[in-house]
Amino acid sequence: MSRLIAAAIYYVDVAPEFLVPVYAGKQYLVEGKLFARPIRAVTSVESCSEVPHVLIIKFCLTPGNMLTQELELKKRLLQESSKILTLQIQAAKEAMDDAQESANEHQGAMEDRFESFREACQIQRDMYARQLDELITTMGMLKRVNATKQNSEITLGAVVMTELQNYFIGVSLGEIKIDGESFFAISGMSPIYKAMAGKTSGDTFSFRGKEYKISQVF
CATH class of the missing domain: 1.10.287 (Helix Hairpins)
Known part of the structure; x- marks a missing residue:
């Protein structure tokens, strides 16, 4: 059974009836954790009378739906890397x-x-x-990366979402875009990977004078 576990606030310049229910690159809360990925299971779009051009978008998800979306994104990152x-x-x-x-x-x-x-x-x-x-x-x-594995901590094959950038831990290929959202493919030998290795959602790490807050690992 699905249940309402997420809500978000978006700044937009269109009326709610014209809004397409795919919101890439935005941040939202799911069960108290900060996420930043596209979500398609939208239950309602409400305007905020106090602030112009603000919409409150509510999502109705099941844990199974979330896992499916995460693994699908990882699969696409792996396919693009292979290509x-x-x-x-x-x-x-x-x-x-x-x-x-x-x-x-x-x-x-x-x-x-x-x-x-x-x-x-x-x-x-x-x-x-x-x-x-x-x-x-x-x-x-x-080819050692398992796209069907859900990672709880940062290791080979993990997708890492931070407040500054997103990463795919596999091999060093630079920037990869999926549905307009950027991910940087890095290897387990890269300095930034060594700074984040073993960490999980909610943790922070420092690299070259910047502090990164990890919003999600899968």
């Missing part, structure tokens, strides 16, 4: 093959300038080969 890595692997392989082909074209050339060019191509080919090996290793690490 980015696959493209990087393809690009590295193509660059390596191109460099090898250029080197082969000058195989057996006697003139110094051709030999120097061939050596430069071979060096470039070896560089791309090392990059390809690193990317394949990184993909292997990403």
Whole structure:
């Protein structure tokens, strides 16, 4: 049975009847905890007479619905990470093959300038080969992430929501956007991960002079 466990206040410039029930990047309370993710189970939208352009949006959720949404977001982050890595692997392989082909074209050339060019191509080919090996290793690490696991503390595979930024603990890929919401994919070797490792919702950690309040871990 569903029950009302969340409410939020939003500053908007549209009338309630035009509001789409998907609210990304906003903060709201669920059972006393601060969250900042899209929620679609809206029960009512009420205007606030005291303050213009303020709406009180109420959500009716079940714990099962919340868990499903969290795991779905984690799955999408994992899929997007895999897609980015696959493209990087393809690009590295193509660059390596191109460099090898250029080197082969000058195989057996006697003139110094051709030999120097061939050596430069071979060096470039070896560089791309090392990059390809690193990317394949990184993909292997990403495949260790279990998108069906609910994390209660920050470890490999966790999605971490803070008041400043959101993180996906897997491999280092930079910013990933899901439905317009930003997540930074970081690895377990990154300095910021070491600052937050093992913490859970409600905890704080410091990194490079900034204090981060963890609003949610899953």
